[in-house]
Amino acid sequence: MHFEDLQPEVVSILSQPVKSRDEKLLELCTLLNEKVSYYNWVGFYFADHETRTLHLGPYVGAPTDHTVIPFGKGICGQVAESNTNFVVPDVSAQDNYIACSFTVKSEIVVPLFVRGQNMGQIDIDSHVLDPFSEADERFLEFVNQEVAKLF
Structure with a gap:
């Protein structure tokens, strides 16, 4: 699957008028998880700037104990x-x-x-060593630009 082919699907999911923001984000996570073979966990974390913590939002993949991450801790906290x-x-x-x-x-x-x-951020884990390229970065920046319209 080419990222350019996924862009219209991303826009379509996020522009559905009858679904909640979390429902749209969950559907988006599902799309990315299913269409990009090396995306094995796809989720969003949202920032609470007062407490300087990230809180797990919609995601698809294995359950995680990391539902709250302090700023600075781990990759997500560093971002x-x-x-x-x-x-x-x-x-x-x-x-x-x-x-x-x-x-x-x-x-x-x-x-x-x-x-x-x-x-916040989109966080993607892979079961493959070194699969992510600049194309992934540009695509995920596009995804987040579209997600930002929900706020």
């Missing part, structure tokens, strides 16, 4: 502070990595900006 994409080709090489499952080999996290503020 909450850096406001930049973080691609991890091999999670075993990361010092500040929160292990979700022994099957996770790599991760990509892209921040979600709403009116210039980092409101």
